[in-house]
Amino acid sequence: MKGDLKLAVAGGGALLLAGCVPQVATTPGPGGAVTPARPTYSMAGLEAVMGRNAAALTRQFGDPDLDVREGNARKLQFGSAVCVLDAYLYPPAGGGEAIVTYVDARLPDGRDVDRASCVAALGRR
Incomplete structure (x- = not known):
């Protein structure tokens, strides 16, 4: 048994x-x-960030810890003691304001972590 x-x-x-x-x-x-x-990658649990602009992310997570711009691309990084989330924003194909098209997440020590879990944890900070 x-x-x-x-x-x-x-x-x-x-x-x-x-x-x-x-x-x-x-x-x-x-x-x-x-x-x-x-x-x-699965997009399940990422609905709160995918397709959002920088202002929406700032309202959701607070001011980013890092804001990097290169050409028309932008990376916003949000972190806590639980995890670090990198959100990559690009303008849509037809033009307009940059939106999140990809996110990556890791533990503070650099090990990979589930992206949706990190989004949920940062939403509670």
Whole structure:
């Protein structure tokens, strides 16, 4: 009985971790060779930041700890003792104000952390 419980707990943990691993797509390259494409990530839990402009992020998380501009691109960084969130903003294809198109998250020591969990934690700071 104890062995079955341990197996069930270990299996459940593996399933949870599997959801945190980015899925890597492949695309055919020259001569039919397959080359890795940019990893795809789940957007679940990121609805509060994706597509938002800098003013909306500032209202949600407070003043950014870092604001870097390069050409028409912008990176806003928000941090706490829990995690650090980098939000990358680019203008839409048709022009207009830059919006978040990608986010990255990590623990303060640099290790990766779930992006949606970081967004939720920063929203409570």
